Amino acid sequence: MASGTRKIVEVLNGKTVSPPPVWLMRQAGRYLPEYRETRAKAGTFLDLCYSPDHAVEVTLQPIRRYGFDAAILFSDILVIPDALKRQVRFDEGHGPRLKPLTLDEISPLSKLGVMEHLAPVIETVGRLRKELPQETALLGFCGAPWTVATYMIAGHGTPDQAPTRLFAYKEPKAFALLLDILAEKSAEYLIAQIDAGADAVQIFDSWAGVLGEHEFDAYAVKPVRRIVDIVRAARPQAKIIAFAKGAGLFLRGYRQQTGADAIGLDWTVPLSMAVELQKDGPVQGNLDPQRVVAGGAALHEGIDAILSALGNGPLIFNLGHGITPQADPANVADLVQRVRSHRS
Numbered sequence: 358m359a360s361g362t363r364k365i366v367e368v369l370n371g372k373t374v375s376p377p378p379v380w381l382m383r384q385a386g387r388y389l390p391e392y393r394e395t396r397a398k399a400g401t402f403l404d405l406c407y408s409p410d411h412a413v414e415v416t417l418q419p420i421r422r423y424g425f426d427a428a429i430l431f432s433d434i435l436v437i438p439d440a441l442k443r444q445v446r447f448d449e450g451h452g453p454r455l456k457p458l459t460l461d462e463i464s465p466l467s468k469l470g471v472m473e474h475l476a477p478v479i480e481t482v483g484r485l486r487k488e489l490p491q492e493t494a495l496l497g498f499c500g501a502p503w504t505v506a507t508y509m510i511a512g513h514g515t516p517d518q519a520p521t522r523l524f525a526y527k528e529p530k531a532f533a534l535l536l537d538i539l540a541e542k543s544a545e546y547l548i549a550q551i552d553a554g555a556d557a558v559q560i561f562d563s564w565a566g567v568l569g570e571h572e573f574d575a576y577a578v579k580p581v582r583r584i585v586d587i588v589r590a591a592r593p594q595a596k597i598i599a600f601a602k603g604a605g606l607f608l609r610g611y612r613q614q615t616g617a618d619a620i621g622l623d624w625t626v627p628l629s630m631a632v633e634l635q636k637d638g639p640v641q642g643n644l645d646p647q648r649v650v651a652g653g654a655a656l657h658e659g660i661d662a663i664l665s666a667l668g669n670g671p672l673i674f675n676l677g678h679g680i681t682p683q684a685d686p687a688n689v690a691d692l693v694q695r696v697r698s699h700r701s
């Protein structure tokens with residue numbers, strides 16, 4: 358079967374597929390007992406990301422269980438700062454920690470190559486394409502420059518990214534350079550994933566929602582556009598999903614402005630607005646991950662509302678953000694079954 362017939366690729370080409378293809382952000386993760394088992398064997402979280410054997414295994418686990426229409430490469434957006442020698446660690450219960458980036462450290466980053474460090478991840482992509490069922494799409498990904506920069510500047514996650522917003526106001530030139538460097542390294546990384554067999558790539562801008570109007574354009578739209586332009590110049594057929602979480606009204610125009618094929622929607626995007634956005638191009642989303650934890654009627658109502666609003670147009674069914682460790686694996690099976698029984 359040619360990759361062009363994988364359902365997610367068809368939707369990314371603007372077609373309506375019924376029932377819509379389905380995958381879930383963070384579908385490989387701690388809610389699955391088999392993930393926790395492999396994770397315990399692998400060592401640290403980054404050891405898991407850089408071990409092709411273990412990373413292939415955890416990527417395939419949710420495909421075996423649920424037969425999702427796409428597998429997403431198991432890795433993390435912070436492997437780029439790790440490749441840039443920012444000493445990334447994932448401390449149990451504390452989330453990511455990095456060496457906070459100072460002003461003088463920005464420009465030297467441009468000279469560092471990242472692909473040698475990321476070679477094991479690219480090997481994982483190649484092995485996955487061979488092991489996945491023919492009909493299953495393989496998604497690669499990277500973080501958007503803004504979101505990756507927030508972790509690099511603060512050195513950890515923060516609720517509103519105040520340290521990075523402040524840095525950007527005080528040092529606009531250096532901050533623009535940082536975003537540019539991240540865009541170029543990320544584009545190179547995505548091209549390598551595509552060459553190794555990824556059918557499409559997703560750019561995660563998980564912290565886009567803390568930006569004001571001018572900053573959204575400068576720090577969220579333009580750097581993602583730069584990635585898209587570099588990737589498309591090298592690989593004109595590349596399929597790209599851009600996910601700006603929390604971006605609300607700024608999503609009007611986001612697909613056109615970034616040049617992405619499809620946009621991801623979080624659960625706060627009203628379905629009435631999602632319908633408008635879908636007239637412009639394919640959308641992905643947007644079930645509240647807490648509905649998967651709740652299960653039952655709350656889960657069913659959320660799924661049905663999305664399918665009845667968006668199921669007659671180009672839709673990739675997904676959550677509005679990653680599935681949480683508290684989700685019951687049985688609720689995920691229920692979700693997949695309900696989406697697959699939809700007829701438009």
Ligand SMILES: Cc1c2[nH]c(c1CCC(=O)O)Cc1[nH]c(c(CCC(=O)O)c1C)Cc1[nH]c(c(CCC(=O)O)c1C)Cc1[nH]c(c(C)c1CCC(=O)O)C2
Binds near residue numbers: 453
């Ligand atoms: C912001 C961000 C990160 N990583 C990612 C984002 C963007 C999407 C989002 O907003 O969730 C992206 C990501 N992280 C992970 C994937 C794997 C693929 C998938 O199944 O979706 C993907 C696509 C694995 C992971 N990345 C992480 C885990 C959990 C770590 C573990 O297993 O110990 C997984 C499965 C760790 C991680 N990684 C990151 C944080 C803040 C954390 C800690 C929070 C947490 O623990 O959930 C950075």
